Amino acid sequence: MSSTESATAPTKPVRIDTVEELDALVAEHDRVLLDIYTKGCTLCQSIEPVLGNVSKATDVVVAMLNPQTDMSVAERYTIRSVPTLLLFEDGELVDRLADGFQGAQAVVDFVEKER
Numbered sequence: 001m002s003s004t005e006s007a008t009a010p011t012k013p014v015r016i017d018t019v020e021e022l023d024a025l026v027a028e029h030d031r032v033l034l035d036i037y038t039k040g041c042t043l044c045q046s047i048e049p050v051l052g053n054v055s056k057a058t059d060v061v062v063a064m065l066n067p068q069t070d071m072s073v074a075e076r077y078t079i080r081s082v083p084t085l086l087l088f089e090d091g092e093l094v095d096r097l098a099d100g101f102q103g104a105q106a107v108v109d110f111v112e113k114e115r
Helices: 019-028 042-057 072-076 104-112
Strands: 014-016 031-036 061-065 084-089 092-097
Touching: 014 019, 019 031, 019 061, 019 072, 031 042, 031 104, 042 061, 042 104, 084 104, 092 104
Parallel strands: 014 061, 031 061
Antiparallel strands: 031 084, 084 092
């Protein structure tokens, strides 16, 4: 699917609960940035408003998933810490960022860098 055929990207992060929802989102959009977070994680809470800014500043669809709602996501993507950001392009996982809290510009740079 070309970017002109891609479904319109939401301008704020969407919450998903299952790997099936993630698969559908990745299939529907050219680029998806997934935030793996847990409740009670202060770094995860701090990055949430950053992700809202990234969603507005880029054409990437930003999604948030708590692996406690579907533990298979942690196994499938070898999640060792939260927050972890996973970037999907054209249906494939192309990069990850698992360095704790990142500011908006660092996340935008991560999303926009050439791969």
